[in-house]
Amino acid sequence: MKRKTCLYPLLAACLFFCLFLDCSSALADGLEVVGSGTLLREWEKYDGREVVFRGEAVGDVMVRGGYAWVAVNDDHYSLNALHETGELRGGNSGIGIWLPASEAEKITRLGRHGSVGDYVEVVGVFHADCREHGGDFDIHARSLTVLEPGRELHQAPGAGKWPAALASLAFLGISLIPLLKRRAQEKRSARSLLRRSGWD
Amino acid sequence: MAGPYREDLENIFHYVGLVLLALGLCMAVPMAVSLVAGEWCSALDLFISLCATVGAGNLLFFGLRPKGRITWNQGLVIVALSWLAAMLFSALPLYLNGHYASYLDACFESMSGLATTGLTLVHDLDHMAYGMNLWRHLIMFLGGQGIVVLVVSYFMAGSGVAAQLYVGEGRESILPNVVESSRFIWRVSLAYLAAGTLSLGICLILEGMAPVRSFFHAACLFMAGFDTGGFTPQAQSVFYYHSLPVELITMAFMVLGMLNFSLQYEVWRGKAGELWRNIETRTLTLTLLLTLGLVLAGLTLAGTFSGFASDLRRGAYQLVSGHSGTGFMTVYGPQMGARWGDLALFALIAAMGLGGCSCSTSGAVKAIRVGMIAKDVKRRVRKTLSPSSAVVLERFHHIRDYTLTEEMVSTAFLVTLLYLGLYLLGTVVGLFYGYGLTASAFESVSAAGNVGLTTGVTSWTMPTLLKVTYIFEMWAGRLEVLAVLSMFVFLLGLGRRR
The missing domain is CATH 1.20.5 (Single alpha-helices involved in coiled-coils or other helix-helix interfaces)
Structure with missing residues (x-):
């Protein structure tokens, strides 16, 4: 009986570890999750380093050869859609991600008017001055994981609009x-x- | 100018009403786009604004009857007031759409669009409706081509007031008749719009975008590029596309937008030699090369990029964008402020302050004035070195040959001085609120020169007075200061008469 009681916390710990590993595999690799603001401010620290970047995939997936460009925003709206919350927190902020087209295919919905894009996690090397792309400020990602699928937003005019x-x-x-x-x-x-x- | 009478006011507001009428009717275009895209909220916002704007225009235009011919002074006041009224009404749909924190912010955006500046206070642009995004770009197109020019060419032919309004908006006549000139500008612009949208749309498809979105983006980018405006459909500006071909095509739009329409008319007539002989293109080439050299030297010294190719690609793009008064960016604003170094930023400030050609969509001092001042300096040096009895003349070519006169030089100096005063005003207000000298000067010149490049000062959190100052700078800068000064003199006269 006593052995069984000891087993429960151990199992719970294992389960938590597995979940943690699943949703944040990058953290297990010792990689740091960084935001676009941090990359702009402390670009020297992160330039050429592998980082983890999370945000909403917005706009378009522009496939070029075996690779693709996608803009990922990590601003307030990536987690709180403006048309749902009505909260205004400034302009968008994010970064361009260059990744294999096969990884980009995992994106099923992009953030645009009327839809919230997939919330994704990318793991890749940050470049403050990308030689391959003529001085771009970008992340060359090796993997992309959809943490939360995007969704459609149903918008109805406000009550005062019809009058x-x-x-x-x-x-x-x-x-x-x-x-x-x-x-x-x-x-x-x-x-x-x-x-x-x-x-x- | 004598103090205004009731008839003056009736004349002025009658024509302001006509501008509002035209502006309101233009709202039908983005409203149709919203309806097609199924954006009901956006369509409703545009419908409310359309009714309000056309309604206000109707009341003023049909309710007031003009008495007699309008004077040159009235023409200047009509232009200045029309731009203010257009700002207030084109801000309506933007504000109703919920992407702006206040009506003042929406007015900032609309003045930025109309004056083809490109500074923005929009929130969450990446989720904005197509119709509303198109409206942002359309007001830039209307402002760039001149909303008053639009009214002159299509609603007031033969009314006898066209010339006053046309000149008030900072235009020079291309053809003997100003109405024909206005129509030429609109015809050429629409032809360019079609060609530009097609070429960039195809380019964007080849760069991996879906066809419908490609052509939408292409139309928006053309309107913002050719009208040297600088708004973009996505928050990351032209940087969003990560594409050298897109950068080259948008650079071509910007160069086209910064060239004098009279010059383009001559080239269209087969006189390509005008391009090399014209004082404006010569001055522009010189100032572009000089400032590009400084930008490249600054970037190299600061070690911003790892190679000359990157220096050239980023430096040249930002420079052409700044010199033409567009404001498209292929770097982040804060990145530019922090990493480009003072020399490169100084060169950009100088380029923004100089601007493009007269009778183009560019703002700022403009190449013809810089050229005339340079010619006058040369004349004075030659005079000093010549015998006292010698008569030293300077000639220049701008569509036809001119001899430089004292009046031309003094006007060029006066307008340059007014622009410098405008640049100083925004810089002082920026400094007052604690922004650094370089950042304050950069943003002020960007606003007054109708450029739109930013190092990050322009934000919805900036102080209200700074927003109002930038609105004033954009407005006065677009109308070359004189029309705005005339309006203030007119208002002072109104006060005295009371």
Whole structure:
């Protein structure tokens, strides 16, 4: 009985270790997870080193030969979609990832309007001045893992938008009154002119 | 200028209304795109803004009746006020769409677009709707070609007010008739738009993008590049594409945008020799080469990149972008601020401050004024070395031959001085808020010269006064300061009369 009690924490520890290994295999390799802000500030420290970068795959996967470019954003919106939370936290920030096309194929959804892109983890070498790409600031990734698949965002206009649309339409209608008045006045003047000249 | 009467105000706001009417109708284009793309929220935002803008335009245009011909002063005030009104109304859909923290930020964005600057305060651009993103680029196209030019050419032919408005927007007449000149500018621009979108679209497809997105990006990049604006559909600017062909094509757009329309008209007529004889192209070539040399020297000294090829690729792109007043970037702003070194940044500031040709979409001092000032310096040196009785003349060629006169030189000096004052204004406000001298000067020249390059100062968190200062700089810089000064003199007159 006592031996069994000792076994449970051991099993739990093993399970936790396996999960940890699965979702963060890079950390087990002793690699550091870095953000784009850190890479911009401390580029000398990380230049030429293998790093782990996590974020939302956005825009396009641009396949060139056996490789592909994909932009990965690690900003606030990569975890909290603006159209869901409404939180404004500045512009986007991320980095271009150069990776084998076969790895890029794992991306099923890209972050664009109306969709949250796959949240991915890439492991690769960071270049503050990439010789292969004419001085690019990029990561040459050897692997990509989708940590969380992207999803579609359902957007509906805010509650106040429909009344605002009706009000603006009404305003547009009212704004035509001076034009209609002017037309009527011009017609009247033309008629009276014709009448006076005996044409009517 | 005498103090304004009620008739002056009616004349002015009547034409401001017409500009708003045209602007509002243009909102139908991105609204249609949003509807096709199924972006209902964005389409609704554009619909609300369209109704409000056209409504306001109707009230002013049809509600007020102009009395008599408008004067040159009124023309300048109409242009300055039209740009302010266009900023306020084109900011509406941007603000409603929820990608801007305040209406002021949306106004900053719209003025940046209209004045073809390219500085941005947008949040989460990478998830913005197609329609709204197109609107950002379309206002850049409208501003670059001149919204007032648009109105002049298509709504006011034969009205007798075209010349005043046309000149007020900083244009020179290409053809004897300003209406014909305006129409020429629009025809050429639309032809370029079609050719540019097609060529870049094909290039982007070859670079791995999907066809529909390729042509959308190509159209946006053309509008921003040719109009030396600098907005891009993705947050990473042109850096997003990681493509030398894209960089070369967008560089060609920028060069095309910084050239004088009159010059392009001559070339289209088969007078290619004008390219080499014109004072503007000569000055521009010289200043481009000089500043490029300085940028490359600065990058080499700072050891920013590991080889000359990278120095050339990054340095030349940022330089052409800065000199043309575009603001496309193939490096990160903070990366440029931190790693490029003072010499390269100084060269970029100088290039941004000089700008492209007159009667182009470029901002800043402009090559013709730099050329005339240089000619005057040469004339004065020659005069000093000549006998006192000698008459020393300088000639230059700009479409036709001119003899440099004192009036030309003093006007060139005056406008240059006004621009320097504008650059100084933003620099002082930046310094007041604790930004460094290089960063403050860089951002100020970028705003006033309608460039759009940034070292990271421009951000939604920057102080409100700095945002307002940059808006003012973009507006005044685009209208070559004089129209804005005329408006202030007009407003002062209004105060006195009361």
